[in-house]
Amino acid sequence: MGRFIVRRLIQAALSLFGVLTIVFFVVRLTGNPVRLLVPQNASAADIARLTHQLGLDRPLLDQYGTFLVNILHGNLGYSYVQSQPALGIVLGRFPNTVELAISALCFSLVFAIPIGFLTAYFRGKWIERLLMPVVALGQSMPAFWSGILLVLVFAVHWRILPSSGQGGIKALILPSITLGMITLASIARISRVSFLEQLNKDYVRTARTKGASTARVMVVHVFRNALLPVITMVGLEAANLLGGAVITEEIFAWPGIGQLTVQSVQSSDFPVVEAVVLVASAVYILTNLSVDLLYGIIDPRVRIKRVGSR
C-alpha cells in the first residue's frame, strides 16, 4: 500500500514537471507582458528597464533554468501586477473555489444518483421518459447560457437571489446550480448505465432465488456494486471542479482560481498563470489518487492488502 502511494506520488511529480514546462513556454509565446504593465505613454527605455527588471530579456532557457530552481525552493515568483508571491495569491483564492466546487458537487450528487437509479429501474416507464430529457438538457446547456438564464430569472426577475459576489449560502446557490448541472448530467448518465448493468448480473438472480425482495436486492446488493464506476466519474468531476470553473466564476464574479486564471492571462501575469496551473494540476492529481484509494476500500478485489491473511 505504502509503495503504491509512493509510486503514484513520483508519477504525480513527473506530471507536474511536464505541466509546468508546457505552461512556462506557452505563456511566453504570448509576447512581452511589460507592454501591458506600463502606462500607455511609457518610453521605450522604461519598457526596456522593466523587461530587464523582470528578467524577461534573458535567454529563454536561462529563464527556464531559474524558474525550475526557484520552484524547487517553493518559489513561483512574484505577480507582475500585484507584487505579491504568485503562489500566495492563488492559495488565497483557492478556498473560494473549494467552497463552490463542494457545493456544486453536492447539488449534482443529490440529484444525479437518484435519477440514475430511477431511470434504470423504471426503464421504459414514464419516469424514465420524464427524467432523461431533463438530464439531456442539463448536459447540453453550456454554463455561459444557463448561468445567465438563472441570473435573469432569480436575480433580475424575481430578485430572490444575488446575481454575483460571494457571501452566505444565498450567493452560493446560483453558481452551484450552474456549475453542478453539467456534472449532474454526466454522473446521472453513468449511474444509470451502471445500475442497468448491475441489474442484469447473475448475483442479482442469485439474490432473488434466496427470496430477497426487490428493495432488498437493490439496497443490499445492487447499489454498492453500481457505485464503483460512479465513484470514478465523481472523482474526475470533483478534480475538474476544484481546478476552478472559469466560466461560472466569471459570470457570478466568484473570486476563485477560475476567475484568477482569466484575470492573470488577460494581464499576462506569467507567475500567477504558472501558479494557478500548478495548483490546479496538483489538486487534480491528488483527487484522482484519493479516488483510487477509495476504490480499494469499497471493492475488496482491488485491495492491495490481502484480507485472507488477516
Place this chain on the structure above:
Amino acid sequence: MQPLEASTMFKATNDLLLDVDELSVGVNVAGREIGVLSNVSFNVGKGEIVGVVGESGCGKSLTALAIIGLLGDNVRITGGTITLDGERISSLSSTQMRKIRGSRIGMIFQEPMVALNPLMRVGRQVKEVLVIHAIGNRKSRKARVLELFRQVGLPDPKLRYRQFPHQLSGGMRQRVMIAMALAAEPKLLIADEPTTALDVTVQAQILDLLEDIRTRLGTSVVLVTHDMGVVSEVADRVVVMYAGQVVESAPVAELFENARHPYSVGLLGSVFGSNFEESSDELPTISGRVPSIGEVPSGCPFEPRCENAIDVCRSDRPPAASVGTNHIVACWSPVELPRMRLFGKGVESS
C-alpha cells in the same frame, strides 16, 4: 405402445414432491407471444434426483426458472401447472412466491464465478437467506452458516465466512452456492448446470456432494445439464428435452439401455459412442441445430434432424406414449430395440 396422459406416474402417491404438468411458457417479442415451452410434463419424487437434459436452447433452464418463479419480464406461463408438495405454486402471487424461493426451493447456477455478489463476504451472503426467511437469531445464524460450510465440505469454515468470492476457487464458490441454497433446508434443489464451469475433478466432487445431500437430507434435486455423463453419475431419472418439449423420460438405467427417441439416442451416442458404428474412434454427432424461438416446426420439432423421420412426423406433433415402466417417449418413429450397448462407465440402476 399405448397413449397416456403424461406424468401420471407418481401422482397418486405421497412420494411426489414436484409435479410439472403440461407447462407452457411464452416469450413476448415485440408484442407477439412466442411459445418457448410447450406442454412440458415431468415430476420429481421426494429424495429423487431427476436430470433434465438437452442441448443449449432446449428450454431446460427456462423450465428451471419457471419452477422457481423467476421468468423474466417478457416471459410468462401460458398454460399448465407447477405443484410443489401439493401446493399449486404456478398461480401464486409474486409476494407468495418470494416466500417459497430460498425456503422451499433452493437454486444453484452454472457460473459460481459470477453468481455471488463480489462485494459481500460469502458468510454474509449465505446468512442472508436466514435473515430473509427470519430463521434463527443473530447468534444462531452464524453458527448455522458455519455448520452449512462444513456440510458442503468447505475447508476452514471460519476463514471462509470472512472471505470475499474472489478469494475462493470455482469449486469452493459452488460449494458456497450450495450452502446458500440449502440454508433454509428446502425440499427441492434446482441445479442449473452446476458443474459445467468447473474442472473435471471438481465436477465429480460437486456431483458427489449433491448425491450426499440427497442421501443425508432427503432433498430432491432437479439437475439441469447438457451432459449425459453427469446424468449417468447421479440422476435417478432423466427427462430429455428438445425445442421446449419433453421428448423422452425414463429411469436412468432404462434410458441408457433402451433409449427410444432418436434424439436421446443421438445425445447418448455423442457421449458414449454407439455400437451402430463400425468400431470407429470418432463419436457420432447429431447434424443440424436446435430450432430458434419461433421457428419450431409444426410437426415433430426434431423431424428436420431425424434419420428415422416418416411422413407423419412432418405434419403432426407426436403424443407422449408409454413404452415401458415409467418410460415415456414422444415419437412417431421410435428407435427399435435392441439397438445399442453402452461403452464407458457403468450405469447404476436406480
